[in-house]
Amino acid sequence: MQTDQILMTFFAGVLFLGVLGFFLGRSKAARVRAGGAHMHSQPDQYAWFTVLSAAGPAVVVAMLAAIVLGVFESAFPGWLAVVGALGLGAFGLFVGLNRVRPELRARDSLERAVKWVLIGAASISILATFGILFSILFEAIRFFQMESFWYFITGTNWAPGDAFLEGAGRAEASEGPSGNFGALPLFAGTFMITAIAMLVAVPIGVSAAIYMSEYAPSKVRDVAKPVLEVLAGIPTVVYGFFAAITVAPLIVSAADSVGLEASFNNALAPGIVMGIMIIPFISSLSDDVISSVPTAMRQGSLALGTTRNETIRHVVLPAALPGIVSATLLGVSRALGETMIVVMAAGMRPNLTANPLEDMTTVTVSIVSALTGDNEFESAATLSAFALGLMLFVVTLALNFVSVVMIRRFREKYAVNNL
Amino acid sequence: MAQSLDDISRQLKKRHRKSARMKWLSMSALIAAGIFLLFFLADMLIKGMPAFQQAYIQVEVDYNERAAELPLAAVEADYRELVSRGYLRLIPGRMAEDDSLLGTTQTEWVLADDAVDQYLKGGKARLKDKQVAVIDRMVEEGRAELRFNTGFFTNGDSKLPEMAGLASAAIGSVLVLIVTLAFAFPVGVMTAVYLEEFAPDNRFTRFLEININNLAAIPSILFGLLGLAIFINFFGAPRSSALAGGLTLGLMTLPIIIITSRAALRAVPDSIRQAAYGVGATRWQTVRDHVLPLSMPGILTGSIIGLAQALGETAPLIIIGMIAYIPDAPGSFTQAATVLPAQIFTWAGMPESAYVERTAAGILVLLSVLITLNATAVYLRKKFEHRW
Numbered sequence: 089m090q091t092d093q094i095l096m097t098f099f100a101g102v103l104f105l106g107v108l109g110f111f112l113g114r115s116k117a118a119r120v121r122a123g124g125a126h127m128h129s130q131p132d133q134y135a136w137f138t139v140l141s142a143a144g145p146a147v148v149v150a151m152l153a154a155i156v157l158g159v160f161e162s163a164f165p166g167w168l169a170v171v172g173a174l175g176l177g178a179f180g181l182f183v184g185l186n187r188v189r190p191e192l193r194a195r196d197s198l199e200r201a202v203k204w205v206l207i208g209a210a211s212i213s214i215l216a217t218f219g220i221l222f223s224i225l226f227e228a229i230r231f232f233q234m235e236s237f238w239y240f241i242t243g244t245n246w247a248p249g250d251a252f253l254e255g256a257g258r259a260e261a262s263e264g265p266s267g268n269f270g271a272l273p274l275f276a277g278t279f280m281i282t283a284i285a286m287l288v289a290v291p292i293g294v295s296a297a298i299y300m301s302e303y304a305p306s307k308v309r310d311v312a313k314p315v316l317e318v319l320a321g322i323p324t325v326v327y328g329f330f331a332a333i334t335v336a337p338l339i340v341s342a343a344d345s346v347g348l349e350a351s352f353n354n355a356l357a358p359g360i361v362m363g364i365m366i367i368p369f370i371s372s373l374s375d376d377v378i379s380s381v382p383t384a385m386r387q388g389s390l391a392l393g394t395t396r397n398e399t400i401r402h403v404v405l406p407a408a409l410p411g412i413v414s415a416t417l418l419g420v421s422r423a424l425g426e427t428m429i430v431v432m433a434a435g436m437r438p439n440l441t442a443n444p445l446e447d448m449t450t451v452t453v454s455i456v457s458a459l460t461g462d463n464e465f466e467s468a469a470t471l472s473a474f475a476l477g478l479m480l481f482v483v484t485l486a487l488n489f490v491s492v493v494m495i496r497r498f499r500e501k502y503a504v505n506n507l
Numbered sequence: 508m509a510q511s512l513d514d515i516s517r518q519l520k521k522r523h524r525k526s527a528r529m530k531w532l533s534m535s536a537l538i539a540a541g542i543f544l545l546f547f548l549a550d551m552l553i554k555g556m557p558a559f560q561q562a563y564i565q566v567e568v569d570y571n572e573r574a575a576e577l578p579l580a581a582v583e584a585d586y587r588e589l590v591s592r593g594y595l596r597l598i599p600g601r602m603a604e605d606d607s608l609l610g611t612t613q614t615e616w617v618l619a620d621d622a623v624d625q626y627l628k629g630g631k632a633r634l635k636d637k638q639v640a641v642i643d644r645m646v647e648e649g650r651a652e653l654r655f656n657t658g659f660f661t662n663g664d665s666k667l668p669e670m671a672g673l674a675s676a677a678i679g680s681v682l683v684l685i686v687t688l689a690f691a692f693p694v695g696v697m698t699a700v701y702l703e704e705f706a707p708d709n710r711f712t713r714f715l716e717i718n719i720n721n722l723a724a725i726p727s728i729l730f731g732l733l734g735l736a737i738f739i740n741f742f743g744a745p746r747s748s749a750l751a752g753g754l755t756l757g758l759m760t761l762p763i764i765i766i767t768s769r770a771a772l773r774a775v776p777d778s779i780r781q782a783a784y785g786v787g788a789t790r791w792q793t794v795r796d797h798v799l800p801l802s803m804p805g806i807l808t809g810s811i812i813g814l815a816q817a818l819g820e821t822a823p824l825i826i827i828g829m830i831a832y833i834p835d836a837p838g839s840f841t842q843a844a845t846v847l848p849a850q851i852f853t854w855a856g857m858p859e860s861a862y863v864e865r866t867a868a869g870i871l872v873l874l875s876v877l878i879t880l881n882a883t884a885v886y887l888r889k890k891f892e893h894r895w
Binding site for chain 1: 522523525526528529530532533534535536537539540541543544547550551554693694697698700701702705706714715718719720721722724725726727728729730731732733735736737740741742743758761762765789790791815816818819820821822825826828830848849851852855863866867870873874877881
């Protein structure tokens with residue numbers, strides 16, 4: 089049977105058992121109550137109790153079966169799992185229905201069950217984080233078994249394609265055993281584009297935040313905030329197209345007019361566009377932080393006869409600095425992980441250079457090209473994507489952690505609750 | 508050193524000038540962002556609007572016996588290159604279906620080749636001088652014109668730019684979003700309800716909160732790696748399918764839904780809960796009958812915003828293979844599908860100039876859907892917002 093048929097059968101079966109359980113449970117409870125017995129709970133609660141005793145085991149068994157099937161492929165046929173789960177569900181329905189008696193505390197059981205279901209749902213986000221960590225970690229470890237870790241973080245030659253040629257015996261081994269997976273040019277490219285993006289985003293974002301929190305009348309603020317948020321809502325693939333089709337040629341002709349030579353895949357175009365994308369992330373958090381600086385500090389400063397400018401520069405901004413730094417770090421982590429803009433507008437050639445007009449590639453571009461190529465999944469060329477992913481994961485998580493700590497310090501210092 | 512009053516007032520003027528300069532400087536940052544947005548939108552409109560029109564030409568189609576085998580024979584030699592190859596390909600099929608066509612000659616308006624289309628729109632086109640002359644004559648005779656491009660909304664992807672449309676990608680997007688919503692909405696709301704209404708302040712809860720914040724900060728491409736390793740390689744979900752894509756995006760939208768739902772639940776005042784407990788309701792009854800309904804507008808707003816973000820996301824979907832060439836709309840959640848942003852990405856990489864305008868037009872469509880979604884969210888918030 090096809091996967092979707094199996095899934096459909098299972099969901100239909102569970103739905104049927106659930107509805108059946110609901111009505112059988114309720115009618116039995118109503119019947120018992122009509123008989124004059126004093127019931128502990130309402131009929132509906134008995135109904136839900138029956139539903140849970142039918143659907144609960146079925147869902148749990150199905151999940152276990154899916155995990156077992158994931159580990160040992162085709163340990164047993166999929167339909168067997170469905171039949172087993174639904175059979176157990178039917179048995180649960182029978183048992184649950186039998187337990188519907190006046191002294192059964194269906195309401196309390198329901199309360200407990202709800203709590204556990206909620207805990208289960210909440211655990212999914214934990215599972216997701218660990219899922220990401222482990223899925224990346226295991227494949228990355230496999231990569232580092234094939235290639236040297238040290239060369240990976242310090243080597244300057246990134247040529248996954250050569251590994252494939254070597255494997256096929258069609259290229260002479262270039263620089264020793266692990267000459268092909270030196271990711272330094274990728275890190276450098278990522279750093280360059282991120283730096284350009286932050287050069288655009290931080291001044292504009294922080295100035296906009298200062299204007300909105302310190303100067304703007306509330307009407308301007310009501311218009312400006314949504315406009316900035318629109319910038320954050322534009323899909324990155326759209327920014328990528330814009331960077332590649334409009335901004336890059338502009339930069340090339342601008343560079344040409346001052347006598348410089350620029351590549352159409354230069355690092356400047358994706359950097360600038362990415363910076364614009366990040367403006368709202370920085371301005372929104374900085375705005376919140378600047379607004380949370382206690383008014384008393386401003387009043388104190390103004391009472392000493394300072395101008396507005398001096399108050400902002402010497403009192404408000406220093407107080408808000410941890411928050412602004414934290415916003416910047418979040419922006420950096422977003423820029424590091426941004427994919428579509430660089431895939432579409434930056435180059436594919438690993439290039440260790442300090443010239444932003446040349447083409448260079450980034451970590452995320454290499455992840456995409458490693459996984460969309462036609463290499464085998466087990467090959468080092470494909471697995472390198474997970475090693476790069478691991479670097480990205482660790483760095484963004486660290487940045488996020490520092491940023492959270494800084495914002496917490498700010499919050500504690502000024503007793504602000506809304507951040 | 509005593510300063511004269513003149514000095515001081517001069518200094519004061521300077522300080523005030525500086526203050527005013529600061530104001531204008533910070534305002535110009537905001538204006539710069541606004542100008543960029545206008546420039547960007549204008550650029551997309553100028554690039555994309557032409558794609559909503561498509562060239563058609565009127566030619567005599569001769570349904571002779573040779574045309575049934577070799578469709579090119581149906582059209583006069585002068586026009587062969589000007590008619591879309593996609594149209595020609597359909598001729599034998601139509602002849603097999605309708606016997607009465609055989610032996611007749613009909614004057615038909617047919618889809619033009621993308622080169623003709625680009626030429627009529629005033630762009631560069633790879634046409635020979637002779638062909639240009641033919642087209643010019645046809646325009647004079649009124650036999651070539653631009654019409655509204657319905658094919659763009661009803662066709663699937665195609666290797667012929669004049670035939671390429673958004674339909675299959677749009678349906679793929681809908682399927683993906685259904686999976687995303689079906690997964691992320693219940694799980695997200697349940698997590699939020701647990702954290703706000705049930706959870707004791709213990710280590711597990713704090714761990715959970717840190718986790719959710721981390722999940723929100725993880726770059727989207729890493730969710731693609733997760734989808735590839737867990738949903739496809741481990742659970743065996745079909746590659747490129749709406750199921751795998753939807754679940755991956757679901758995990759990505761989860762933190763957004765959780766965070767906004769928590770805010771919505773927190774906005775419900777405690778007096779409501781106390782009143783419910785006061786008449787003997789259990790915790791779950793209180794939540795189900797009072798707190799959740801009251802916070803639903805806020806939760807829905809957050810979910811729509813999360814959904815809009817999922818709709819525009821591309822990077823993780825590329826990793827799990829949703830950029831395949833999919834000419835036909837997927838019929839189920841497990842068939843290979845593509846989505847709107849992935850379609851835009853694919854077109855952006857095509858060499859023909861006709862794809863550039865189609866890419867921009869696809870972007871316009873995507874942006875209008877996103878704006879509609881966000882406007883709905885804002886409207887919902889405004890309409891149902893309750894100040895306690």
